[in-house]
Amino acid sequence: MIFEQVVMHNFGVYRGEHRIDLDVTPESPVVLIGALNGAGKTTFLDAMQLALYGKSARCSGRKRVSYPEYLESMINRDAPPHQGAGVEFAFRARANGQDTSIRVSRTWQKRGDAVKENLEVFRNGEHDAVASERWIEYVEDFMPSQIADLFFFDGEKIEALADPLHSSALLRVGIHSLLGIDLVESLLRSLQQIERKRMTDTASESDKSMLQSVEAQRNEIRQGLESNMQKRASLQNDLDSIEMKEAAVLAEFKRLGGDLLVQREQLVSEQEYYHKKKAEIEDELRILAAGALPLMIPAKTLEIAYSKALEARRNGNVDVLKAEAESRDAAIEKFAGTLGLGKPALAKLSSHLRQDRAHRYQSSVSKWEISEELLTQYGHEATEAMGRVAEYTLQSLADVEEHLTAVERNLGAVPASAEVSRILQETDAIKADCAKLQAMMSLLDDEVAAQRFKLERLQAQAEREAEKLGESLTRDEVSRRIVDHSSRGRKVLASFRERLLANNLQRLELLILKYFQRLIRKKSLVHGIAIDAESFQISVTNLAGQLVPAHRLSAGERQLLAVATLWALAHASGRFLPAVIDTPLSRLDSKHRGSLVQNYFPMASHQVILLSTDEEVVGKYLDQLSPFVGRYYLIEHDESANTSRFVDSYFSHSHSEVRV
């Protein structure tokens, strides 16, 4: 990738907007920036770091300060408060076989007590919201923070790396970063992230507490229900005893004939009915009495009478004959009168005839007949039948009279209403109490029903929560497994990394050797480089194969070794990143300075941002370097404007400006 431009706005000593183009050509890859100490060189470098890495940028003066405080402190003193500050970094990178221009713009303002930061990423000129949001991840693709450190070095770092005491640590970091181990590291990080996420994803306490709370509620309701059931049982007892009391009172009521009073109306109507019935039956009896019934009394005499009547009928002829005889006798007496007999003779004749007649024709004493009709109507059978009817009717009458007596007895038993009303009052009072108790019980039942319903619901809810919790716990189970596998994976990756390392160390050793030999003058001094896989100590072996301990090298030589190491690491990383080198020569003696200027700077990378004081890349060094310089800048401080500024210029031989 290639840096294209850096923009600083109200950043540090740079008031207002400052655009610095950094683009170069392959033939002239160096951008030479001259600056006196304190002019704003470090600030410039910080701007680049800050734009790319934000919170995790390693800026100078950032050591003990929080990020918002740091941002606030970097807002130029003279900037209007509402404008805030900003840094931009534009670069070109190759992604997916295509060249893409990326511009990162990070701005911030002071808002009250807080600092509001805004990050925007533009891809090929267009705002890329996703990239803006996930820049921390994205930047790792272009300029991994670990590696950046090693393309971004200054004299101090070189010195530190040259120091045998610290070099191994730095080397370790560098190797890890550059040998593709960064990918492994990235993967390890991802796994760790997953593990961490999984571990925080465990069944939250809130799920457990939810279940507990539901269970607590349920238990409470259950208790309430139990107490209500007890209340109900006691109410039931009360109700039972009242009902017993009611029964007792009712019994007394009955005993007093109270129920009869109630029946009184009915009894009265019954009484009326039976009276009516009785009268009807009596009428029937009277009708019978008016008939042939009395004839049953003199039954024997009646028999005799009937037989005599029959006899009389039989004797009816006698009368006819007697009448005939009378008429004949009369005729005879008349004839005798014509015979001339005397009166005494005629009288004798008449009386004789009469006696004769009487003797001859004795008429029954009973001069009475009875018709056939009457015989039938008043005959034996008829009266017998009538007798049976009479018997039956009398029985009916007796029954009715019995009913009537009973009814009237009951009516007689009806008590005085005064006594009964007392009992009725008592009954009413008991009934009222009973009703009250029943109402209470009904309310209680409603409450119980509601509680039961709630209990069911809570039980269902508790079960659901338990299920959920079970699922969370299962999820935990799954998470645990994932974490387990992940950590094992990490172990594998770690061992892979070791092997990767081991494999690459050899290559690295060769590279360091190559570059070191390019840089030092005593080529014979160094024949081999060895890096200890564990301690990352670099050892140099001479022609004889002997280990040359580090302290045997001069300070300058050690520094060159450090540069060679960094160079080798950069090369070995396979990344084409620009190199940013900050005042590297100050601690080198002139012997070795020249080596760096000639052998290293132009070839450090396809783009080299080189910062120099007025005592470093000047004079002959400048001459040596200038064929490879694409741009010159000078950072100068403008007192009147109270700002530092990039100027298209450089230190002249005589410290006066050289227009290039």
Next chain:
Amino acid sequence: MTSIETVRISEKAKTQLITMKRRTGIANWNVLCRWAFCLSINQPTRPPEEVIPSDSTVEMTWKTFTGGAEDVYWGLLLVRAEEDGVAQKKEALSHYFRLHLHRGISYLSGANGPSDLPQFIRLALPKI
């Protein structure tokens, strides 16, 4: 042939009949008289001689008295008259009849007589 045409009641008998009316609720004189006559006819003894005045206002025809069964009641009287040796003469029979009737009325209203309608009816029914 019936010889009696009118039935006449004594004042005493009238009072007795009123009692019977009260007791039985039977409203008609003739019904009560019929029952009285039958009761007396049924007595085996001859009714004792008595002077019976016709001093009440109560009287009825033979037809009314007998309820249309004139010959039947006449027959009863004749049979008893013969048994008791009463002459077959109009006056004798008429008197004999009155003796029976009034004896019957006395019996009805007496201490041994029926005190209500059912007892009255029972007079005609065979004793259980």
